[in-house]
Amino acid sequence: xxxxxxxxxxxxxxxxxxxxxxxxxxxxxxxxxxxxxxxxxxxxxxxxxxxxxxxxxxxxxxxxxxxxxxxxxxxxxxxxxxxxxxxxxxxxxxxxxxxxxxxxxxxxxxxxxxxxxxxxxxxxxxxxxxxxxxxxxxxxxxxxxxxxxxxxxxxxxxxxxxxxxxxxxxxxxxxxxxxxxxxxxxxxxxxxxxxxxxxxxxxxxxxxxxxxxxxxxxxxxxxxxxxxxxxxxxxxxxxxxxxxxxxxxxxxxxxxxxxxxxxxxxxxxxxxxxxxxxxxxxxxxxxxxxxxxxxxxxxxxxxxxxxxxxxxxxxxxxxxxxxxxxxxxxxxxxxxxxxxxxxxxxxxxxxxxxxxxxxxxxxxxxxxxxxxxxxxxxxxxxxxxxxxxxxxxxxxxxxxxxxxxxxxxxxxxxxxxxxxxxxxxxxxxxxxxxxxxxxxxxxxxxxxxxxxx
Amino acid sequence: xxxxxxxxxxxxxxxxxxxxxxxxxxxxxxxxxxxxxxxxxxxxxxxxxxxxxxxxxxxxxxxxxxxxxxxxxxxxxxxxxxxxxxxxxxxxxxxxxxxxxxxxxxxxxxxxxxxxxxxxxxxxxxxxxxxxxxxxxxxxxxxxxxxxxxxxxxxxxxxxxxxxxxxxxxxxxxxxxxxxxxxxxxxxxxxxxxxxxxxxxxxxxxxxxxxxxxxxxxxxxxxxxxxxxxxxxxxxxxxxxxxxxxxxxxxxxxxxxxxxxxxxxxxxxxxxxxxxxxxxxxxxxxxxxxxxxxxxxxxxxxxxxxxxxxxxxxxxxxxx
Numbered sequence: 001x002x003x004x005x006x007x008x009x010x011x012x013x014x015x016x017x018x019x020x021x022x023x024x025x026x027x028x029x030x031x032x033x034x035x036x037x038x039x040x041x042x043x044x045x046x047x048x049x050x051x052x053x054x055x056x057x058x059x060x061x062x063x064x065x066x067x068x069x070x071x072x073x074x075x076x077x078x079x080x081x082x083x084x085x086x087x088x089x090x091x092x093x094x095x096x097x098x099x100x101x102x103x104x105x106x107x108x109x110x111x112x113x114x115x116x117x118x119x120x121x122x123x124x125x126x127x128x129x130x131x132x133x134x135x136x137x138x139x140x141x142x143x144x145x146x147x148x149x150x151x152x153x154x155x156x157x158x159x160x161x162x163x164x165x166x167x168x169x170x171x172x173x174x175x176x177x178x179x180x181x182x183x184x185x186x187x188x189x190x191x192x193x194x195x196x197x198x199x200x201x202x203x204x205x206x207x208x209x210x211x212x213x214x215x216x217x218x219x220x221x222x223x224x225x226x227x228x229x230x231x232x233x234x235x236x237x238x239x240x241x242x243x244x245x246x247x248x249x250x251x252x253x254x255x256x257x258x259x260x261x262x263x264x265x266x267x268x269x270x271x272x273x274x275x276x277x278x279x280x281x282x283x284x285x286x287x288x289x290x291x292x293x294x295x296x297x298x299x300x301x302x303x304x305x306x307x308x309x310x311x312x313x314x315x316x317x318x319x320x321x322x323x324x325x326x327x328x329x330x331x332x333x334x335x336x337x338x339x340x341x342x343x344x345x346x347x348x349x350x351x352x353x354x355x356x357x358x359x360x361x362x363x364x365x366x367x368x369x370x371x372x373x374x375x376x377x378x379x380x381x382x383x384x385x386x387x388x389x390x391x392x393x394x395x396x397x398x399x400x401x402x403x404x405x406x407x408x409x410x411x412x413x414x415x416x417x418x419x420x421x422x423x424x425x426x427x428x429x430x431x432x433x434x435x436x437x438x439x440x441x442x443x444x445x446x447x448x449x450x451x452x453x
Numbered sequence: 454x455x456x457x458x459x460x461x462x463x464x465x466x467x468x469x470x471x472x473x474x475x476x477x478x479x480x481x482x483x484x485x486x487x488x489x490x491x492x493x494x495x496x497x498x499x500x501x502x503x504x505x506x507x508x509x510x511x512x513x514x515x516x517x518x519x520x521x522x523x524x525x526x527x528x529x530x531x532x533x534x535x536x537x538x539x540x541x542x543x544x545x546x547x548x549x550x551x552x553x554x555x556x557x558x559x560x561x562x563x564x565x566x567x568x569x570x571x572x573x574x575x576x577x578x579x580x581x582x583x584x585x586x587x588x589x590x591x592x593x594x595x596x597x598x599x600x601x602x603x604x605x606x607x608x609x610x611x612x613x614x615x616x617x618x619x620x621x622x623x624x625x626x627x628x629x630x631x632x633x634x635x636x637x638x639x640x641x642x643x644x645x646x647x648x649x650x651x652x653x654x655x656x657x658x659x660x661x662x663x664x665x666x667x668x669x670x671x672x673x674x675x676x677x678x679x680x681x682x683x684x685x686x687x688x689x690x691x692x693x694x695x696x697x698x699x700x701x702x703x704x705x706x707x708x709x710x711x712x713x714x715x716x717x718x719x720x721x722x723x724x725x726x727x728x729x730x731x732x733x734x735x736x737x738x739x740x741x742x743x744x745x746x747x748x749x750x751x752x753x754x755x756x757x758x759x760x761x762x763x764x765x766x767x768x769x770x771x772x773x
Contacts, residue, residue, distance in 0.1 A: 059584065112558075112577075116554040116555070117554070117555060265581075266554070267584045268578075268584055269554055269578070269579045270576075270577065271554075271576065271578075272575070272576055275506070275575065276504075276575045283721050284717070286721075287717045287719070288716070290716040290720055291712055291713035291714075291715075291716030291717065292713070294713075295709045295713060298712065299709075334724055334725055338725055338728065338732075341713050341716075342710070342714070344709075344713055345709045349667075349710075352702050352706050352709075353702055356702045360698075382670065382671045382674040385610050386666075386667040386671050387667070388606065389603055389606055389607075389666040389670060390663040390666075392603060393599050393603075393660070393663030394663070396595050396599045397656065397659050399595075400592070403591065409655070412656050
């Protein structure tokens with residue numbers, strides 16, 4: 001690394017200008033000067049986490065005992081997204097946390113109860129074997145779909161109805177099309193057709209059970225329990241009932257988009273009110289400014305001229321990091337801000353290591369330029385090894401945070417890791433460049449006090 | 454300055470800090486066998502925490518809040534007899550067994566009705582017990598994984614010098630020292646002030662692990678370098694020289710990190726105060742252990758001093 005200091009200084013200054021531009025803009029656009037086309041455009045508004053802006057985070061889980069594939073989770077996620085979008089909630093993010101969880105975040109909502117209720121609705125449509133005894137519409141029953149119990153035989157009359165576990169013949173995932181059509185009686189009915197697989201199951205079952213009852217059950221609630229008149233082999237059928245045009249339509253929409261391949265439960269829910277969030281931002285910004293100021297003063301008093309350079313490097317570090325947070329973008333959470341403020345301390349550490357080494361070289365009588373290079377070279381293995389160990393911890397924290405939707409832990413790991421990487425970068429380039437630029441113009445022997453010697 | 458010479462006094466200081474913490478952990482474990490050594494928050498035990506602020510300076514009595522919870526309690530949600538605490542002059546925090554958002558909505562509505570003012574939900578968290586236990590297990594796993602990863606990393610980074618494995622082990626012992634200090638102080642604060650370990654505490658603990666090793670590596674790195682320069686000098690002197698050489702750096706880095714953390718304790722708000730105080734203790738312990746534990750352990754190991762520990766003869770000093 002023997003670049004000319006002037007070249008490096010220019011590169012650093014360009015990076016600084018670019019970072020400042022990002023830090024003070026909401027969105028950036030780079031235009032090709034030759035043909036005026038847009039080369040690069042990005043929204044760089046600061047993204048705030050739920051703990052800072054308020055909102056709801058819910059951890060959704062497929063209950064134990066239900067087999068679930070990654071495809072099931074993907075479908076569930078898509079359906080839930082369209083459901084909450086229909087409620088008018090914007091900026092919803094849903095992330096799959098394998099093997100059986102989805103982390104859902106709803107920023108800035110004021111009706112968490114309603115949102116959770118809509119998410120919890122499974123929209124699970126089942127065709128259930130009732131044997132020869134139908135139950136009235138609206139009865140809540142247990143089925144062997146999504147539970148560990150085994151089905152009670154259909155014609156077991158000794159077990160009371162509310163304790164019986166009914167057998168599910170098939171679920172709504174095998175539906176191909178769902179349509180609303182006027183019925184013969186002047187109302188409306190819902191016609192459905194089945195996928196090939198469903199048609200086979202349906203045909204076999206109805207053929208073997210003519211005269212028995214096959215209930216249509218939504219979210220474990222009986223919608224209707226018609227008697228099987230004949231074998232239905234063409235893979236389509238009709239759900240009849242006292243539907244108006246609206247209720248038939250709503251039901252059809254639910255069947256079409258609403259049916260989740262697996263049931264989900266809300267196992268964790270966190271709501272942060274907007275007032276608490278706003279206060280947290282105000283306080284952590286204040287803490288950050290005060291902490292940074294004290295560090296800057298300390299460095300200046302203890303290390304004098306190099307301290308001033310370290311302070312400039314530190315401010316550059318802060319500008320770079322914040323620009324990266326906005327550019328990537330990193331969602332800032334309260335622990336994330338704490339991680340950033342903490343990494344200020346680590347960024348200073350790299351400078352302190354270099355300066356202590358530099359002072360040793362100066363004391364042993366080396367000329368200034370050589371002392372800078374030697375100090376930097378000797379300090380580098382410490383800086384590298386110690387920061388790598390912090391990065392290893394960050395990685396483990398990040399994996400832990402992602403698995404459990406602990407976005408606070410994840411946010412902390414991300415900002416700390418970025419902080420460590422940027423501080424490595426500033427230690428290598430910025431501090432060194434500034435040092436050379438300043439030192440080229442003075443002689444240390446004339447001013448030993450400038451170096452705290 | 455001879456730091457290594459007094460190594461057994463520093464080990465004693467460490468024990469004097471760690472032992473009360475271990476006693477408190479034992480006391481808590483004996484009293485709460487299900488929870489383990491630390492008072493755990495709902496992140497790990499499951500349950501719900503509701504923080505509500507009331508307008509017009511209304512501060513309801515704890516028994517009225519309990520009555521509302523009990524009226525909504527059932528065999529399913531088991532939210533009977535919650536723990537109600539006052540926060541400031543117009544807010545309360547209520548801890549109970551896990552409940553869903555719908556129940557929370559009903560309870561808040563009932564509070565508004567009974568206390569005759571608007572209730573603002575500051576914070577509501579509900580964690581299913583099964584998830585909490587799984588998180589607690591994974592947390593222990595994360596700490597273990599971090600320790601093993603770092604052991605191997607140091608072993609690798611110091612592979613070129615003799616007894617590289619010792620450096621990794623000494624760093625891990627220093628790290629365990631810091632973990633024990635943090636756990637112990639958390640247990641003491643938990644039993645005396647009612648602090649509970651939550652996922653932020655875990656984050657703090659993992660950060661302390663990272664920092665502890667960070668500091669230790671800086672000192673070890675200097676030993677690594679000096680061993681190649683002073684080939685004729687005995688090991689103990691080289692280690693002491695390295696510790697003294699890095700002392701300025703250790704103290705100054707410690708100070709800058711302390712400045713930022715103190716700023717967060719004083720001005721950063723209540724949400725992260727617990728988190729930052731634990732970090733502060735852990736970072737301090739990390740610097741202490743890297744100077745006064747990790748490097749002396751290398752010397753103890755080099756001299757195989759454990760052979761003299763249980764003899765009546767005093768330890769012979771070999772310092773130059």
